[in-house]
Amino acid sequence: MSGTDIQVSGLAKRFAGVDAVTDVTFSARPGRVTGFLGPNGAGKSTTLRMLLGLTRPDAGTALIGGAWYRDLEEPSSTVGAVLDIAAAHPAMTARGHLRTYCALGGHEPANAARVAELTGISAYLDRRVGSFSTGMRQRLSLATALLGDPDVLVLDEPSNGLDPAGIVWLRTFLREFAAGDRTVLLSSHVLTELQHGVDDLVLIDRGHVAWEGSLAEFTAHGTSLEEAFLRLTSETASHTAPGAPGTTHAERAHA
Numbered sequence: 001m002s003g004t005d006i007q008v009s010g011l012a013k014r015f016a017g018v019d020a021v022t023d024v025t026f027s028a029r030p031g032r033v034t035g036f037l038g039p040n041g042a043g044k045s046t047t048l049r050m051l052l053g054l055t056r057p058d059a060g061t062a063l064i065g066g067a068w069y070r071d072l073e074e075p076s077s078t079v080g081a082v083l084d085i086a087a088a089h090p091a092m093t094a095r096g097h098l099r100t101y102c103a104l105g106g107h108e109p110a111n112a113a114r115v116a117e118l119t120g121i122s123a124y125l126d127r128r129v130g131s132f133s134t135g136m137r138q139r140l141s142l143a144t145a146l147l148g149d150p151d152v153l154v155l156d157e158p159s160n161g162l163d164p165a166g167i168v169w170l171r172t173f174l175r176e177f178a179a180g181d182r183t184v185l186l187s188s189h190v191l192t193e194l195q196h197g198v199d200d201l202v203l204i205d206r207g208h209v210a211w212e213g214s215l216a217e218f219t220a221h222g223t224s225l226e227e228a229f230l231r232l233t234s235e236t237a238s239h240t241a242p243g244a245p246g247t248t249h250a251e252r253a254h255a
Contacts, residue, residue: 003030003181004151010060013046020046022207033174033184035198039233043207044187048156052081064152076105080145081154085137090130094121094140097129107147115143134161155186159193171197195225205233
């Protein structure tokens with residue numbers, strides 16, 4: 001494997017005595033778009049924050065290319081992340097925002113124009129961020145994540161606020177990004193979009209990984225992603241993955 005992968009193993013976190021994440025283990029591979037989904041409160045955001053060094057885990061490891069995020073020599077040239085589209089100051093222009101992040105990451109100022117072109121916001125560079133729609137903020141956040149030409153993208157709800165044309169554009173962009181032997185891990189509640197845009201799935205439920213594998217396997221026998229998701233997250237007794245009678249979630253996740 002020549003690209004940069006994500007390997008999460010035995011990750012756990014408690015807040016005020018409540019388990020937010022329990023023994024989470026999964027991988028995201030180069031050349032693949034991996035969807036990270038689960039019900040509200042399942043532990044998705046906590047897991048992503050631990051992966052990016054924003055929350056300290058109580059147990060386990062979350063490695064990017066074999067290293068903790070904090071130990072990466074050039075973090076923004078290895079990982080581009082979008083967890084909060086509100087990070088840009090509303091009074092700044094998009095150009096000013098991107099150039100500030102170029103300076104912080106040690107990247108060439110010319111990268112601002114390059115990523116603006118990639119994300120379709122070149123015509124809006126001199127507008128203040130406060131005037132941007134949610135969809136335009138999403139594009140600006142993705143542009144910011146791309147400033148260091150990273151090998152890995154970690155995105156939380158990247159299609160939120162995008163119009164239908166924007167969603168198709170994003171899907172195509174992420175496919176092309178991954179095709180360059182790069183890794184994409186994205187969290188989304190838009191199951192129909194995931195069905196058309198990902199190769200692999202990691203399903204987290206009640207703080208642990210309930211299923212991991214390819215999208216084709218998850219939706220075997222003509223089941224839609226939405227139907228399979230609702231079936232699996234509603235099961236409490238049998239714990240059987242869709243399309244694989246008699247196999248437990250844990251066995252499927254670690255097969």
